[in-house]
Amino acid sequence: MDQKQEQQEEEQVQNKVQQKQQQQQPKQQPKEKQLAVKNPKGTRDFLPQQMVIRRQAFKIITDVFEQHGAVEIDTPVFELKETLIGKYGEEGGKLIYDLQDQGGEILSLRYDLTVPFARYLATHGYKKLKRYHIGKVYRRDNPSIQQGRFREFFQCDFDIAGENDPMVADAELIKIIDQIFTKLDLGPFQIKISNRKLLDAMIQIAGIPKTQFKTVCSSIDKLDKQPWKEIRQELIEKKGVTEEQTEILSKMVQLRGEPFQLIQQLKEQKIFEQQGKEALDEMELLFTLLKYMNGLKNVIFDLSLARGLDYYTGLIQETVLLGGQLGSISGGGRYDDLVGMFSKNSIPCVGASIGIERIFAILEEKYKKSGIVLRENQSDIIVATIPSKNIDMIAEKFKIYDLLWSNGIKADVCYKLNWNLGKQLTYANDQQIPYAIVIGEDEVKQEIVKFKDLIEKKEETINLKDLVQIIKQKLGK
Amino acid sequence: MDQKQEQQEEEQVQNKVQQKQQQQQPKQQPKEKQLAVKNPKGTRDFLPQQMVIRRQAFKIITDVFEQHGAVEIDTPVFELKETLIGKYGEEGGKLIYDLQDQGGEILSLRYDLTVPFARYLATHGYKKLKRYHIGKVYRRDNPSIQQGRFREFFQCDFDIAGENDPMVADAELIKIIDQIFTKLDLGPFQIKISNRKLLDAMIQIAGIPKTQFKTVCSSIDKLDKQPWKEIRQELIEKKGVTEEQTEILSKMVQLRGEPFQLIQQLKEQKIFEQQGKEALDEMELLFTLLKYMNGLKNVIFDLSLARGLDYYTGLIQETVLLGGQLGSISGGGRYDDLVGMFSKNSIPCVGASIGIERIFAILEEKYKKSGIVLRENQSDIIVATIPSKNIDMIAEKFKIYDLLWSNGIKADVCYKLNWNLGKQLTYANDQQIPYAIVIGEDEVKQEIVKFKDLIEKKEETINLKDLVQIIKQKLGK
Structure with missing residues (x-):
């Protein structure tokens, strides 16, 4: 899908969201009355019918989190600006909302729940914690470019922090994602899994210098939206990667498939014999544990997966609805070094964030089609x-x-x-x-x-x- | 209570809150590690044990709201700045958090949930709505002056909007407050009730010019914290009220008592014979309806009640814990003109806001004393x-x-x-x-x-x- 096509589809989503909001408005609204005062651009009011759906979705998600023994926490909506800077890549950093300097501390609205969680672990001196957190996050996205995305939106995060045996928490995390999207019943979905260390290995195998890792990563990250031909062109023309290096990369990054089959193939082709061997072993252990938990049925091993954020160090994952064009509905991975940025004691963490806004939109559409009007007034x-x-x-x-x-x-x-x-x-x-x-x-x-x-x-x-x-x-x- | 004493007591509360936060911290925290990164001043992280208590309190409150047929809504954490300005009096306006102008709309964090509710009614063209809303609000209070108050804190709001028969919604509102604080079981409490129109009448009866109403009101508003002697001095020395006018005011504003007894007394003394007669009749109707609902047992009719905010037009109320020094635990009243500021159609509203932060503190203290450690991990x-x-x-x-x-x-x-x-x-x-x-x-x-x-x-x-x-x-x- 090219950029333009993507934009068009996002506009369609945005239109649908707006239509829905309008349809949900009470019938008493007189025609001559214009919206006197608006909510800010990129934000939404939740009407009573939407709140009922939101509560249903949250209940399904938190029930699964609690089923796995997670506790709930909350952090403030804003953080010290210094807590947030340098964590979200060049693009992400530009989207942070700053509060005006009215004297006192320099503050910013939180961009996600992961960095506040790392800060929370450091502030309170935890060594381990399995927690969930549902809260609003803020991104000063330009609605004219990236429509369909809100500036204020919910994230549902589940993270496991602590020194644990390899891949056990990672496997449980994937199992949880599988349980949640099965229960939400939004249609068939796919959990794409890879490992940041495999990506590093691929770039290294292609002979690309370490200094170019980040920028090459960010090109590969677009592979789910753009064809390899375009990525290839960008790598050669803009990122200074040679044709030969691109050729080697090409053979690896487009590999994806059933987890054990792909591992078998990679072993036969001896691709990660030297660099990336350890990461491949990790993946095999992860898939084995997931097989035991009956958590593999929606999983695909996808070497093109990159994830834009700076802080991932191991497992990376992204969930997409099949046949839909809504983009990812969950994402996350392992970030073993983030807490160490705030504290002398580093704490390995793995987690996932569920993008609830897109889920709301699908559930609202479902109820609309079914003709069911959910009860708002609970009285009997x-x-x-x-x-x-x-x-x-x-x-x-x-x-x-x-x-x-x-x-x-x-x-x-x-x-x-x-x-x-x-x-x-x-x-x-x-x-x-x-x-x-x-x-x-x-x-x-x-x-x-x-x-x-x-x-x-x-x-x-x-x-x-x-x-x-x-x-x-x-x-x- | 004088200002200094109040400040001392507030400091004690703040210290207790901090102590509690520290006690709740996990035991693994190594001594040599200092808090590496802090949450912003005046905000708090909710630890798992505190979240369990918070959820219990919210459940009690929302159950009562829903028992009365209220629906839930949500609005964004920030609003257009123009939506908020001019609604909170001179003092309140200074406490609004502004977002930095990064291009686009000029935004501020919400100061309460009442003004966003009025904006919401106008935006979506409602004519009536009975809703509740639980959300965080923001006040850039100076912690060195007003300790014990958070800069980010929760409000639980319940409001009834629409053209209704006189005092029916007002009476139900008081009944709801009574039910909530009875169920929360925090100890004996008192719901102070008055009417903004009675306050206006008293100032008029005293012969004080209309232009001085607001500033005189704000002096009277301090009567729960300062003795009349000091208020009197302020009125004469700073607000230009004559000794004679102060004398007349004095006899009225210090009246308080059992609702029907005080109404009887006011009638006998013929105080509101001309000005304020309608308001006194309203109050009698309110108390009568409340008597039918069995909602009078914790109510006191208190003519000193003023409420600082600009937008009240009728009933005003405030709830305090008896014997405690925590200030009010709920406040609110009737605001019939606020929606009209956003829309051609004015909608009469009455509502209350529950200050949940103080309730959390009391509940945490209760659990601590009882030795009960609430289960955080829900797994079996x-x-x-x-x-x-x-x-x-x-x-x-x-x-x-x-x-x-x-x-x-x-x-x-x-x-x-x-x-x-x-x-x-x-x-x-x-x-x-x-x-x-x-x-x-x-x-x-x-x-x-x-x-x-x-x-x-x-x-x-x-x-x-x-x-x-x-x-x-x-x-x-």
Whole structure:
């Protein structure tokens, strides 16, 4: 896919996101009213329906994280600027939001959750930690170039820090990613895996000097979006790589396949006999552990994988949806030296970040297609009244509300006290509230209520003293 | 309480918070290592134990919000600067964090969740909405003056927007606050209630010109922290109020008491006969509705209540813990004109904000005193192995993990594959994991496992094929 095509597809995604946001807007919006005040460019408000979907997605993800014994932490939205600089490559660094210098510390909004995690480990002197963290991160991306990407977006990070036996944590990490995307049920996906040390070895084998490693890496990183022909041209014309070196690289970086098959092939071709041998052994161990865990079915070993960030030192991984054009839905790897930048004690770490924004978009689309409108208002019942001249029905209404609330029953209130019964029940229907209690003069005198099932359209009479128990039964509590 | 005393007490709170953070730090921290890199001043990291408490508190609060039919929304952490300016009074405005102008929009971090809510209503064209929102807000407070207050802290907001019958939403709001603080069980509390229109009436009755209303209000606002004598002096010496005017004010602003008693007294003394009559009637209706809802027991009618923010137009409220010196734990009121600043259609709103940071501090203290260490690691089981020469125990171990995980059982992994059984079980104990599966050569051959209850210190032998079912029974699933 070339740059232009990619941009077009990203624009389509952005349009879809905007359409969806507009569709989700409440119907009451009068036409003559323009958006008076906007949210900032590249950010989004979450409407109630979107919040329900967001909570569902977060629940699936955190349940898997907790299943593996991870604890949750949180860090501030901004960090000292010095904590962030020099961690995200040349391109990433330009995208950091700085706070204005209003006196005091120089601060920046966090760019990801990985560097704050490394800082957190150093600050609190951990030696090991298995944690997850869900939070918003900030990138001052130019929306006119890279549409479909938000400037404020969520990341769900899971990382394992500590001196552990080789590849055990790495394998569990891949298994977790596999579990999460299986449970999210977004469609078929592929977990691409490689090793930063294999990339280094390939560049070394091609005879490219060490000083050019980073810039050559960043060209190879584009292989999922551009054909090798273009990468080759860039390497020769812009990066000063010789045709011969490019030829050698070419044979290696385009290799990908079923993990054990590719390892077999690499061994037969003796590609990583000297440089990269250790990394290849690591990969074989990783795949073996994953096989034991039944975590290999969506894994592909892909030597073109590079990952743009500076801090990776071993395993690298990226998850993509097959048939989709949404880009990666998770990424990560091993970063053994990052904590050492903040502390005398280096702590090896491996982790992954799940790009939840794209997942939200897919889930919203799914619900839209299915026609299911998720319940936003969680309450189960309203208390409706028939006005009376002899009895203060407002007092009677709120006495019943108190009874319901004090027993933990979810009961919404209609703020129009003079509405007739029909309007009150219409309100309940609009809010998808399944039950209504109706009281009038007679009911109050006889200490009973009419209990309406608004979905089944049934009505029964209940003694007030049995009300709470019967509602709890109906709600299955 | 004078300013100095207040400052001292706030310093004590800050010290306690810091002590607690330090106590929560893991024990592995080597002494020679200093905090290498810090989180920014006035912010905090949440450690796993603190996250468990935070989640408990949020659950209690959101359960009550949802019980009343509120939906959840979210807005970006930053807003256009123009959205925020002119909403927080002279003092508040100085505390807004601005983002650096890096080209494009001029942005600021949100100062509260109320103004973004008003902007949200205007942006999406709502006419009514009952919503809650939990999010971090930012105030560039000077920690050397106002210690114990964070620069980044959570607010839990609940607001009811829309044209409703008088005082119904206001009464439900107070009932919600009462329910939340009852359930949080922090100790006895008081919900102070007044009305901005009564304050205006009092200043008018005293004969103070309209132009001085705001500045006089801000003096009265300090009555909970300073004695009347000092306020009086400030009014006369700095605000140009005459001694006679101060005398008239004095008799009114110090009135407080049980709601219906105070209303009776005000009626007898004919204080709000002309100015403020409507507001007093509103208050009587509010207290009556609250009485029906059984929501009056912690309410006090307090004419000294002023609330610093510009946007309040009716009901104002503040909640304090009795006997504590932590300041208010919730605040809010009615703001009928704020949405109109963003939109042609004004929408009356009433809401409250819960200051969760102080609640966290109290809950942490409570758990500390009780000696209860909350479980951070949620997993229920580990798989421990006895090494064997004949069987690949690593393969067997991870096959059982796959079985557990695929059945939704929470199972943590030990990353040291060569640890002996004792070390593996010690790991489980350290993590408060209640069960362990133990397998060795014999177990694998016979397709059984040893199942250890680490709390009851019991062991039984289970057939592998029955394992999942038995564990689910034990976990009560």
